[in-house]
Amino acid sequence: MFETFDHTADIGIRIEADSLAALLEEAGQALFSLIISDLGQVRDREEIRLRIDGTEPDYLLFDWLNELLYLFESKRLLASRFEVSIDEGGISGLVGGEPWDRQRHELDYEVKAITYHGLTVEQVGGRWRGKVIVDI
Secondary structure (H helix, E strand, O other), X not given: OEEEEEEOOEEEEEEEEOOHHHXXXXXXXXXXXXXXXXXXXXXXXXXXXXXXXXXXXXXXXXHHHHHHXXXXXXXXXXXXXXXXXXXXXXEEEEEEEEEOOOOOOOEOOOOOEEOOOOOEEEEEOOEEEEEEEEEO
């Protein structure tokens, strides 16, 4: 589950999930739900594997979203499927989607950057909660 909230010239995302891996997957969904107006229009035609090293959950969230934003900016890839696994050295991710097609995909927000401002990831009562603010 994720929700967005307004933050000055930015948008915040709150994420909650049963595991850190699920939280990162939800965060990917949340990010691309800002970038494209209807994420359901994105077909799962292409897969990209990502590896992010680190052990701090908040920095893993930041780096994961940063990599996803880079995929969109550099390859114009709209992602709609996210699979994350965690090991002692970091995370491995599989991202599925397709290149942006202006005939089929209407972009929504221009996400310029993922920020450290207000970045948190914590485990509360067996659930994982995260918060990140994106610059639009």
